[in-house]
Amino acid sequence: MPDKLKRKNPQDRHPFLDQMSQLWRNKTAVVGLILVSFFFTAAIFAPLISPHNPNETSLYDQLKPPVWHDAGTKKNILGTDDLGRDILSRLIYGARVSLLVSMVSVGLAFVLGTFFGSLAGYYKGKLDSFIMRIMDIILAFPYLLLAIVVVAYLGPSLENAMMAIGITYVPRFARIVRGSVLEECGKDYVTAARSIGARDLRIIFLAILPNCLGPLIVQTTLSFASAILDAAALSFLGLGAQPPTPEWGAMIARSRSLILRASWVMTFPGIAILFAVLGFNLFGDGLRDALDPRLRD
Amino acid sequence: MLSYAIRRILILIPTLLGVSIIVFLMLHLTPGDPAELLLGERATDEALHQIREHLGLNEPLYVQYGMFLKRLMKGDLGETIWTRQKVWVEVKQRFPATIELAVTALFIACLFGVTLGIISATRQYSIFDYVSMLGALTGVSMPIFWLGLVFMLIFSVNLGWLPLSARLSVDVDLQVITNIYTLDALLTRNWVALKDALWHLIMPAVTLSTIPMAIIARMTRSAMLEVLRQDYIKTAKAKGLSQFKVVFKHGLRNALIPVVTTIGLQFGVTLGGAILTESIFAWPGVGKWMYDAVTQRDYMVIQGGTLFIAALFILINLCVDILYAIINPRISVR
Numbered sequence: 303m304p305d306k307l308k309r310k311n312p313q314d315r316h317p318f319l320d321q322m323s324q325l326w327r328n329k330t331a332v333v334g335l336i337l338v339s340f341f342f343t344a345a346i347f348a349p350l351i352s353p354h355n356p357n358e359t360s361l362y363d364q365l366k367p368p369v370w371h372d373a374g375t376k377k378n379i380l381g382t383d384d385l386g387r388d389i390l391s392r393l394i395y396g397a398r399v400s401l402l403v404s405m406v407s408v409g410l411a412f413v414l415g416t417f418f419g420s421l422a423g424y425y426k427g428k429l430d431s432f433i434m435r436i437m438d439i440i441l442a443f444p445y446l447l448l449a450i451v452v453v454a455y456l457g458p459s460l461e462n463a464m465m466a467i468g469i470t471y472v473p474r475f476a477r478i479v480r481g482s483v484l485e486e487c488g489k490d491y492v493t494a495a496r497s498i499g500a501r502d503l504r505i506i507f508l509a510i511l512p513n514c515l516g517p518l519i520v521q522t523t524l525s526f527a528s529a530i531l532d533a534a535a536l537s538f539l540g541l542g543a544q545p546p547t548p549e550w551g552a553m554i555a556r557s558r559s560l561i562l563r564a565s566w567v568m569t570f571p572g573i574a575i576l577f578a579v580l581g582f583n584l585f586g587d588g589l590r591d592a593l594d595p596r597l598r599d
Numbered sequence: 600m601l602s603y604a605i606r607r608i609l610i611l612i613p614t615l616l617g618v619s620i621i622v623f624l625m626l627h628l629t630p631g632d633p634a635e636l637l638l639g640e641r642a643t644d645e646a647l648h649q650i651r652e653h654l655g656l657n658e659p660l661y662v663q664y665g666m667f668l669k670r671l672m673k674g675d676l677g678e679t680i681w682t683r684q685k686v687w688v689e690v691k692q693r694f695p696a697t698i699e700l701a702v703t704a705l706f707i708a709c710l711f712g713v714t715l716g717i718i719s720a721t722r723q724y725s726i727f728d729y730v731s732m733l734g735a736l737t738g739v740s741m742p743i744f745w746l747g748l749v750f751m752l753i754f755s756v757n758l759g760w761l762p763l764s765a766r767l768s769v770d771v772d773l774q775v776i777t778n779i780y781t782l783d784a785l786l787t788r789n790w791v792a793l794k795d796a797l798w799h800l801i802m803p804a805v806t807l808s809t810i811p812m813a814i815i816a817r818m819t820r821s822a823m824l825e826v827l828r829q830d831y832i833k834t835a836k837a838k839g840l841s842q843f844k845v846v847f848k849h850g851l852r853n854a855l856i857p858v859v860t861t862i863g864l865q866f867g868v869t870l871g872g873a874i875l876t877e878s879i880f881a882w883p884g885v886g887k888w889m890y891d892a893v894t895q896r897d898y899m900v901i902q903g904g905t906l907f908i909a910a911l912f913i914l915i916n917l918c919v920d921i922l923y924a925i926i927n928p929r930i931s932v933r
Contacts, residue, residue: 435613435614435617436617438614438617439614439617439618439621442614442617442618442909442912442913442916443618443905443908443909443912444866444867444868444870444871444908444909444912445867445868445870445871445872446871446872446874446875447870447871447874447905447908447909450874450889450893451622451625451901451905452625454892454893454896454898454901455625455626455629455898455901456629527740531740531742534742534744535742535744535875538742538744538745538875539874539875539878539890539893540894541893551742551744554742554744554745554748557748558748561748561751561752561756562756565752568745568748568749568752569749571745572742572745572746572748572749575742575745576737576740576741576742576745579740579741579742580736580737580740583736583739583740584736587736
């Protein structure tokens with residue numbers, strides 16, 4: 303690779319910079335990052351950029367088609383739903399809901415998974431088998447089923463959906479962290495930390511975990527993608543966001559009865575979900591290629 | 600080999616017990632009176648008393664769990680709240696529809712997923728590779744409940760090619776044997792019904808196959824790439840074997856090992872996805888039944904259905920693990 307030879311001392315570069323430049327050269331990752339930033343921007347600046355109040359109903363503007371239709375108007379670029387609410391504004395505010403849900407649920411899974419995973423990997427033995435057995439039990443439920451059941455019992459709401467998704471994602475993180483901690487535990491720096499009398503928690507969180515961050519970051523990004531998808535599915539089933547919250551999955555559910563009359567009400571929220579999830583998946587794939595040198599060609 | 604299988608089955612017992620504990624506890628950890636939760640808010644005092652007696656809700660929790668487990672062993676999943684039917688009878692009635700849908704979806708997913716994966720791997724970095732892998736990533740990111748509705752809009756509403764929902768047209772007669780309609784039509788040589796059943800099956804099955812297909816394609820591609828780099832592939836090529844023989848005889852056989860595991864795991868995805876797909880296409884399987892139970896708050900159905908699906912999923916995973924050990928002898932050494 304000629305451009306690698308041009309560098310004076312490749313070894314002198316911080317691995318982080320090396321990884322970032324790898325990431326930057328990965329086109330799919332950059333596309334993913336652009337998509338993700340697009341949705342984050344929409345979510346953060348929703349009140350500034352959305353043309354209307356997302357929950358404002360208008361009797362005169364019911365089921366207006368998008369602007370490129372003959373009957374469309376510039377007032378509602380992507381049209382309106384059956385209550386005359388502006389679809390574009392609801393999509394923009396929907397980005398807030400979806401990103402918030404995925405951040406909270408993945409955050410929950412990250413904290414719990416890292417905690418239990420590092421305990422299992424560090425202390426090994428009975429504690430390890432006990433924790434991992436519980437993770438196996440959570441994994442024994444097929445995709446989405448556990449989340450649906452948890453919300454069915456706790457009652458349908460966005461908070462419960464976040465919690466349910468968070469719980470079902472704990473094993474992914476626990477398994478990764480346990481594996482990495484097991485691997486790191488045998489290394490000299492851990493022995494060194496022990497020999498100078500550092501406490502277990504300090505060794506786990508300040509010495510070992512920072513070295514396991516790579517796969518964790520990748521898993522977090524990819525989990526964002528599936529959390530958006532699962533939250534939308536739960537809302538679609540009526541178990542997540544409740545009306546009138548502008549949530550993408552709930553918008554699709556509401557549009558089901560309009561499929562013959564106004565297909566645009568259904569089309570746009572689906573496209574929003576698809577691109578948001580795709581963005582995180584592309585970025586996550588790119589991160590994995592950059593952070594895991596074993597996968598590099 | 601046998602000892603591995605036995606060990607693997609023994610590990611199942613705590614997992615199955617754990618699943619039953621979780622399903623059991625959910626009803627009891629939920630805020631509110633379980634009896635009221637089971638019967639609804641408008642239940643009479645008499646009915647509440649009756650169900651407390653029947654399920655032993657006044658006993659301590661561990662006694663209740665014992666009773667729950669005892670009933671489970673006898674295959675008693677309780678009665679549904681709304682229709683007062685045995686839950687197990689209802690599961691048996693609906694399960695063939697789900698199996699028909701899930702197996703068809705998985706078949707489509709394997710057929711196209713593995714094919715796409717192989718072609719992409721043999722032509723790495725070609726246009727075909729880029730397009731199919733972008734397609735696969737889109738598939739992984741697809742909200743299938745939306746995709747199902749889009750299919751309906753295109754193929755049923757606009758083009759009028761495929762029926763909108765259900766499993767069979769009203770005017771088609773079919774003698775039901777296994778309740779798997781395509782199989783029944785084949786068994787009774789009822790070609791009209793077979794065509795009709797397939798016509799109804801295709802849209803939900805393709806919808807449900809999207810995510811597994813994409814995952815299988817990605818997995819097959821990376822497994823094939825890994826194998827094609829090996830020395831024995833070079834040897835095979837150097838021997839002058841045809842490209843076809845190198846790829847299929849020497850490459851695919853070894854690449855299939857991780858792919859089989861992935862396919863097994865995808866069964867769980869189809870079982871969970873069946874809840875979404877069945878509720879969109881009004882497919883009368885276990886998934887739609889569970890969805891209806893969730894909206895009607897029939898907790899006995901939720902409990903029974905969850906246990907059934909989870910147990911099925913665990914069994915499938917067991918089969919996959921054992922199959923894996925058979926095709927990959929290295930595993931039993933560990």
